[in-house]
Amino acid sequence: MSKVAIVMGSQSDWPTMQNAALMLKQLGVEYDAQVVSAHRTPELLTEFAVTAADKGIEVIIAGAGGAAHLPGMIAAHTHLPVFGVPVKSRTLNGLDSLLSIVQMPKGVAVGTLAIGDAGAANAGLMAAQIIALHDEAVRSAVQDFRRSQTQKVLSNQKLELPE
Numbered sequence: 001m002s003k004v005a006i007v008m009g010s011q012s013d014w015p016t017m018q019n020a021a022l023m024l025k026q027l028g029v030e031y032d033a034q035v036v037s038a039h040r041t042p043e044l045l046t047e048f049a050v051t052a053a054d055k056g057i058e059v060i061i062a063g064a065g066g067a068a069h070l071p072g073m074i075a076a077h078t079h080l081p082v083f084g085v086p087v088k089s090r091t092l093n094g095l096d097s098l099l100s101i102v103q104m105p106k107g108v109a110v111g112t113l114a115i116g117d118a119g120a121a122n123a124g125l126m127a128a129q130i131i132a133l134h135d136e137a138v139r140s141a142v143q144d145f146r147r148s149q150t151q152k153v154l155s156n157q158k159l160e161l162p163e
């Protein structure tokens with residue numbers, strides 16, 4: 001059963017949001033992904049957010065660009081932790097997405113990640129770290145991932161000047 005839900009405002013967000021899915025897959029966490037838009041499919045948003053906990057979802061990752069109200073509106077409907085990923089927009093490079101996700105009013109929380117691919121990957125990592133609190137297999141996968149990342153950095157010490 002999926003413990004993490006990944007939602008995004010448009011299919012055009014998938015090249016960014018697939019980085020969250022790839023991270024979860026790498027760490028052995030089952031996820032569902034779907035397009036849900038606060039503005040274009042408001043009834044679907046409410047239905048998704050209100051029923052997510054009863055379906056066994058433990059963490060929600062929501063990505064959107066521009067007037068990115070999706071993560072905040074989902075958080076308004078559920079007690080589950082919600083991570084917001086600002087998708088890079090064509091006109092303002094994602095600054096609009098970032099500001100509209102990060103500036104939540106006190107009392108309704110969204111954990112906001114960095115703009116774009118790295119933010120989406122880290123949202124997947126955060127979700128896995130939450131699942132790892134009670135799932136030993138995911139905990140070892142997260143620890144292995146971190147150890148191998150450290151090894152890669154330490155073994156890549158080539159700092160030569162170009163000819």
Ligand SMILES: Nc1c(C(=O)O)ncn1[C@@H]1O[C@H](COP(=O)(O)O)[C@@H](O)[C@H]1O
Pocket residue numbers: 008009010011012013036037038039040063064065066067068069070071087
């Ligand atoms: N910000 C939102 C919401 C929302 O917040 O509900 N729904 C779609 N969008 C965003 O509009 C951008 C352009 O979407 P299209 O490419 O479909 O025109 C996407 O980045 C999407 O997340």
